[in-house]
Structures are given as C-alpha cells and as structure tokens.
Amino acid sequence: MSQSHPSQFALLRQRRFAPFFWTQFFGAGNDNVLKFAFTVLVTYQLQVSWLPSDKAGLVISAVFILPFVLLSATSGQLADKYDKASMMRFIKSFEILIMLLALWGFVGQLVPVLLLCLFLMGVHSTLFGPVKYAYLPQHLNDQEITGGNGMVEMGTFVAILLGQLAGGLLVVVPGIGPELAGGACLAIAVIGRLTAQAIPPTPPHDAVLRINWNPVSETLRNLRLARTDIVVFRSLLGISWMWFFGATFLSQFPSFAKDVLHGDVHVASLLLVLFSVGVGIGSLMCEMLSRRQVEIGLVPLGAIGMSVFAVDLYFAVHHLAAPAAELWTLAGFLGQGQHVRPMIDLFMLSLSAGLYSVPMYALIQMRALPSHRARIIAANNILNALFMIASSLIAGALLHFGVSIGGVFLITGIANALVAGYIFCLVPEYLLRFIAFVLTRTVYRFRIQGDTNIPTTGPAIIVCNHVSFVDPVLLMAASPRPIRFLMDSRIFRTPGLGLFFRLAKAIPIAPKNEDPAAYDAAFVAADQVLAEGDLLGIFPEGGITDDGTLKPFKGGVMRILEQRPVPVIPLALQNLWGSFFSRVEGTAMSKPFRRGLFSRVGLNVGRGIAAEAVTPEALHHEVGQLLATKVV
Structure with a gap:
C-alpha cells in the first residue's frame, strides 16, 4: 500500500479495542x-476413585465443552439483542x-465443586464467544478487521499458554498450592471485570429480538441462515475443521512428548509453547x-502449510532414538540435533x-x-465443539486400533489436504x-493507491484500462470482495487463464455483430450481478491495448447504467505494459523473460462517480488522470 497505516499494535492504545482485548x-x-x-490436582495429588487420573483430562474437557453445545444458540441471540459492552460486564x-x-x-x-466450576466457566466462555466476534466489526473499520482478529487470536493463545503454565506451577507449590491456584483465579477474574468496565458502549443490532430458548431449533435456524451465503457457511465449516485439526495435536502432546519424543513433562510444555x-x-x-484487508487468499496458504x-x-519422528536411560530432560532434548526438525514442523x-483461521473469522x-x-458465530461455536468432540473420538479410535501417535498426525495432515481441497x-x-495473492507478491511488487475508494458493500461498477491478460487477477487482489468481470469472450477462452x-x-x-444473442x-x-449487490468489473476499451496507450471507451457501461444506476469506480493499472502478459511485442505470453520477477506494478483507484455524471468521455478522462498520477 502506498498509504501509511498504523500497525495493528496501535489498537492497544485505543479505548475501542484495548479494554476489550x-x-x-x-x-x-x-x-x-x-x-x-484442576487437572494437575486430580492427576498427581488426589486419588479419586470415580475420576481416575488417566480419564481426568477427557472428563474435564468434556465438562468444559458441554455448554458450547447446549447454550451457544441462546448466547448468540443475547449478543444480538443487548448492548455488547453491558453483556461483557455481566x-x-x-x-x-x-x-x-x-x-x-x-x-x-472438593472435586465435585471444581467440576461444577469448570462447567460454569464453559457457560462463561459460551456467552462471551459470540459477543467477542460480533463486537469487533462495530468498532474496527474494514482495513483494521484482519489486524484486530489477528491480535485477538494471538492474545488468546498466549493467554492459554500463560494460563496453563501458571495453573500447573501454582497448584504444586508445597503446602499452599491449591489455595494459590484458587486465589489466582479470583484475582484474574477481578482484573478482567475492571478492564470490562472501560469497554465503550456497543449498541445491539436487533433490540426487539424475541429469544427462542430452544437450542436445537435455534441452532438449526442459524445454520440455515448462514447457508444463505455459501462463502460464510463454508467458512464456518473451515474454522470448525481447524479446531478439529488443532485439538488432535493438542490432546496428544503429553503422550507424544513421552512416548514418541521420549521427553519429560517439560518437553511436553515446550510443545505447547511452540x-x-x-x-x-x-x-x-x-x-x-x-495489506490490511480481509485476504482469504491466505487460507489456502495456511491449509497447505498445515x-x-x-x-x-x-x-521426522518415525525413527527417533530414545535416550539410553531416563526420559530426555528439556536441556538434553534441546541438545539433540534429531529434535530440531520435529520442533520446526510443529511450529510451522x-x-x-x-x-488459515484469522481470514476466515474476519470474512x-x-x-x-x-x-x-x-x-x-454462536452456531459456529457449536460446530467447533462438535468437531473437537469428533477429534477426540476419532483419534481415540485410531490409537485403539494400533495406529501410532505419529500415524494419527499423518492421517490428520492428509485429511486436512482432502478437506481443504473439497472446500x-x-x-x-x-x-x-490465493492465486491473486501469489501473483501480486512474487511476479509483481503490487502497490495500490486509493484502495479505500473500492466500496465494501453495495453494487458498483469497476472500470479500468486494459493492459494485459492478468488485469482481472490484479483487480481481484486489490478488492476487499469478489468482482464479476464482463470480458471479451476471446480472453475468456485463453488457455490456462480461461480456467481462472x-x-x-x-x-x-x-x-454484437458476431453473436447478438x-x-x-x-x-x-x-x-443481475448489480441487482444482487455485487461488484461488476468492466474494461471499457473493449480489448487489451496493443501499443500501451489508453484507447477510447465504448458505450457498454452506459447501457448497464441506464437499466441500473449505480456508482462507477475508475481505476488505472500502471507499469504493466512490457510484461510477459502484455502485447508489447505482438503475441502475449510468448517470451517469458520480458520483465524480471518482482517488477513494480501500480493501481490507482479514484473516487466513485454517480451514475448520472457518467459518460464514456468523462470516464476516459478520469482513468487517464489516474494513469498519469504515479503510485508511490
């Protein structure tokens, strides 16, 4: 981007974000x-006949997750009906x-009391989840939403890490460990309540909503609602799959550290840190x-990495050598070169x-x-919980039938590729x-000026000069939402790019003279594209330039505006003439080394023009002006 924007960390200095964070x-x-x-207490210190230590982790997770299944539908309605700041304080x-x-x-x-507290904290988290993700779009603009979600995801996982380390360390302090752990929980709750007091008012979107207290019918209704936008619904499934994937790894860390990596409890903690x-x-x-927009092109990149x-x-762990005597200590484990590759894999x-997850949440x-x-979002929380339960059941079944822990990870990785490909x-x-993301960060150094002029909601026509075969790809990379292009049928049938x-x-x-119908x-x-509230892209020159100059605009845009008057956004692509995809020496895409990798390409986006002020000549002038204004 040419504009200088504050970092996402700047949000931590602002009241609209910091108290919430x-x-x-x-x-x-x-x-x-x-x-x-509680897990450490019942695993190492207490002997409870009805809660054996080898089952404690499973029971504790199930008790905590249960409220997500039972109450998420209700919590989502409450978050839509009431002020979200008041909800968070409550x-x-x-x-x-x-x-x-x-x-x-x-x-x-008192083990039964602590189990009850875990269930109630599950209720607490169930109520907080929909409020959390519905709060952000009301206080962050379109250029901040990805960074804000990234900060929240980062903060959540750091908090999980610190919470687990603190809980494990405090409860084992000789003599006063359980009291220290309970006191820390109370102190953190009080601090959280104090920060919530500073959260700014966040009015409800539907204050007259009538609550449906039946969680089953409400969940089904919300899922049907989500399905009205197929991208949203598939994103819900994609996020739930990510929780399935993550839960599979997290649940196996203790056994993986001990039985596969041959490390002690500190090695298991290292895996959690990584x-x-x-x-x-x-x-x-x-x-x-x-580039500060909701870039779902990162999702395939994340899926590939996963x-x-x-x-x-x-x-990496298939043939790891075990220590001669006891389990590896943390220092001994880190001193073995054979352990570098598994740590890199886990981190990456x-x-x-x-x-993978942040763009989906933002979308x-x-x-x-x-x-x-x-x-x-509440319906998504239910799906997340169900997918995590499925993860435990499937991983347990695989282990029961003799699959190794490494084998479970292998199957999960292959399944992730299949699920991602299907989605x-x-x-x-x-x-x-993803293709646009890769192109604009490898083949070109893509710079955009005036990107905020591309509307994030409502119908509009995007008009741009036509320099190369990849012009639509670059415009898609610049837009915060999809663009449906009206394009020359000959370009549409281009081998390779035609599939795109x-x-x-x-x-x-x-x-018209070739095929009027x-x-x-x-x-x-x-x-129809405009009637559905989407963006329509047009190259009004009618074809790709063969000499690098801006050709006269044809009148097709006027025909569209006569039927449906919508704003028109002028754009100008710069520095593409002479590239592999242009016709600088006749046939495009015939000489691969016309320009080197990372060639600088600019896109200048002008202000929207009202439909009644549009003429082909005026649009031509606007695009020409943008073309002459260098993107810095």
Whole structure:
C-alpha cells in the first residue's frame, strides 16, 4: 500500500479495542489456570476413585465443552439483542462468582465443586464467544478487521499458554498450592471485570429480538441462515475443521512428548509453547500479508502449510532414538540435533493454522448480516465443539486400533489436504484469491493507491484500462470482495487463464455483430450481478491495448447504467505494459523473460462517480488522470 497505516499494535492504545482485548485475554487465561490446576490436582495429588487420573483430562474437557453445545444458540441471540459492552460486564461479574466458588473448591479440595466450576466457566466462555466476534466489526473499520482478529487470536493463545503454565506451577507449590491456584483465579477474574468496565458502549443490532430458548431449533435456524451465503457457511465449516485439526495435536502432546519424543513433562510444555507461539505469530502475520484487508487468499496458504508440516512431522519422528536411560530432560532434548526438525514442523504447522483461521473469522464478520452476526458465530461455536468432540473420538479410535501417535498426525495432515481441497472446489473464491495473492507478491511488487475508494458493500461498477491478460487477477487482489468481470469472450477462452476466469464466474461477451444473442445475454447477466449487490468489473476499451496507450471507451457501461444506476469506480493499472502478459511485442505470453520477477506494478483507484455524471468521455478522462498520477 502506498498509504501509511498504523500497525495493528496501535489498537492497544485505543479505548475501542484495548479494554476489550485485555478482557478477552484475562478470560482465556483464567479458563486455563482453572482447567490446568484442576487437572494437575486430580492427576498427581488426589486419588479419586470415580475420576481416575488417566480419564481426568477427557472428563474435564468434556465438562468444559458441554455448554458450547447446549447454550451457544441462546448466547448468540443475547449478543444480538443487548448492548455488547453491558453483556461483557455481566459475564465478567459472573466469572467472579464462579471463582469464589472455585476458591472454596481448591481450599477444600472438593472435586465435585471444581467440576461444577469448570462447567460454569464453559457457560462463561459460551456467552462471551459470540459477543467477542460480533463486537469487533462495530468498532474496527474494514482495513483494521484482519489486524484486530489477528491480535485477538494471538492474545488468546498466549493467554492459554500463560494460563496453563501458571495453573500447573501454582497448584504444586508445597503446602499452599491449591489455595494459590484458587486465589489466582479470583484475582484474574477481578482484573478482567475492571478492564470490562472501560469497554465503550456497543449498541445491539436487533433490540426487539424475541429469544427462542430452544437450542436445537435455534441452532438449526442459524445454520440455515448462514447457508444463505455459501462463502460464510463454508467458512464456518473451515474454522470448525481447524479446531478439529488443532485439538488432535493438542490432546496428544503429553503422550507424544513421552512416548514418541521420549521427553519429560517439560518437553511436553515446550510443545505447547511452540504451538501457542506459532499460532500467535501466524495470526499477527495476517495483517502484514493481507495489506490490511480481509485476504482469504491466505487460507489456502495456511491449509497447505498445515498439511505439509503435519505429514513431515510423521517422518521426522518415525525413527527417533530414545535416550539410553531416563526420559530426555528439556536441556538434553534441546541438545539433540534429531529434535530440531520435529520442533520446526510443529511450529510451522501452528503458524499455518494462524494464517488459515484469522481470514476466515474476519470474512464471517464482514459477510454475515449484522443483525444475525452473533447468532451465526454462536452456531459456529457449536460446530467447533462438535468437531473437537469428533477429534477426540476419532483419534481415540485410531490409537485403539494400533495406529501410532505419529500415524494419527499423518492421517490428520492428509485429511486436512482432502478437506481443504473439497472446500476450495465448492467455494473457488478462496483459490482465486490465493492465486491473486501469489501473483501480486512474487511476479509483481503490487502497490495500490486509493484502495479505500473500492466500496465494501453495495453494487458498483469497476472500470479500468486494459493492459494485459492478468488485469482481472490484479483487480481481484486489490478488492476487499469478489468482482464479476464482463470480458471479451476471446480472453475468456485463453488457455490456462480461461480456467481462472471461469472459476471467477466472469461473464463472456462477444461482439454484437458476431453473436447478438450472446451480446444481449451478457448484459442481462451483468445487470443481475448489480441487482444482487455485487461488484461488476468492466474494461471499457473493449480489448487489451496493443501499443500501451489508453484507447477510447465504448458505450457498454452506459447501457448497464441506464437499466441500473449505480456508482462507477475508475481505476488505472500502471507499469504493466512490457510484461510477459502484455502485447508489447505482438503475441502475449510468448517470451517469458520480458520483465524480471518482482517488477513494480501500480493501481490507482479514484473516487466513485454517480451514475448520472457518467459518460464514456468523462470516464476516459478520469482513468487517464489516474494513469498519469504515479503510485508511490
């Protein structure tokens, strides 16, 4: 981008984000202090006949996840109906009451009481989830939403890491460990309530909503609502699959560290650190890589990384040598060169998961109807919980039938590739944006000026000069949402690129004197694009320039505006003339070394023009002016 924007970290200095971030951070941390301290307590210190240590982790996870299945539909309705700041303050006050009960449970080492507290913290998190993701779009603009989501994902995983470390360390302090753990939970809850007090008002989108208290019918209704936008619905499934993938790895870390890596409990903690830091860094990278827009092209990149490094992890640990005597200590483990590759694989697959999840969350927030946003996110939380339960059952079944832990990781990596491929075939938008993402960061150094002039909602016509065969790809990379292009049928049939244009649902148009029926059908299809509130892209020169100059504009845009007057956005592509995809020496794409990699290409985006002010001559003048203004 040519514009200088503050970093996503600048949000931490602003009231619209910082109090919310820290409220979320302390809540996620407190969940894990309680869960991990309780797990250590019943695993190492207490002997409970009805909760054996080898089953404790499974029971604790199930008790915590159960409220997501039972109450997510209700929590989504509450988040849409009431002020989200007030909701968060109520939820954090509820957390203080839970932790008072937990303190009593830790002091008296009352296992049933602590299990009840875990269930109630599951209720707390179930109520908070839809509020959290519905809050961000009301306070962050379109250029901040990806960075804001990245910060939240990073903060969540760091909080999980710190919470588990703190819970595990505090509860084993000789003599006063359980009391310290319970006191820490209460203190963190109080701090979270104080930060929530500073969250700015966030009015509801549907204050007159009537609550449906039946979770089954409401969940089904929300899923049907999500399915009205296929990209949103597939994104819900994609996020749930990510939780399946992550839960498979996280649940196996203790056994993986001991039985495969031959390490002690500190090695298991190292794996958790690598995973959490990897997801955090991947989440933060999304803003930098996406140029501050919702870049779903990162999703295939993340999916590829998840599969590649999960599969490689299997081969990296397949023949690891065990220590001669006891398990590796942390220092001994780090001193072995054979352990570098598994650590890199684990870090990179978690970083890839961060790249995969953040754009999907941002896309759901941007595309979901504001009046139903929290309820759709609540339905997503139910799907997440069900996928995590499925992960435990499937991984347990594989292990029961003799598959090694490394084998479970291998199967998960292969399954991830199959699932991702299936989703990308159903929703080509992900794949298209990935191709555009790669092109604009490898073949070209793409710079955009005035990108905020491209509307994020509502119908509009995008008009641009036509220099090369990849012009539509570059415009797609610049736009925050899909563009349906009206393009010359001969370009539409170009070998290789033609497949891309078909996936992008481009509208081929033939010259009127060659095929009048196809010509008229193209304009009907173009009008339908605008009727559905989408962006329509047109190259009004009627073809790719053969000498690098801007040709006169034809009148097709006027025919469209006569039927449906919408704003027109002028754009100008710069420095593409002379590239491999242009006709600088006759036939395009015939001489691969015309320009080197990373050639600088610019896109200048002008302000929208009202339909009544548009003429082909005026548009030609605007694009010419943009073409003459260098993108810096």
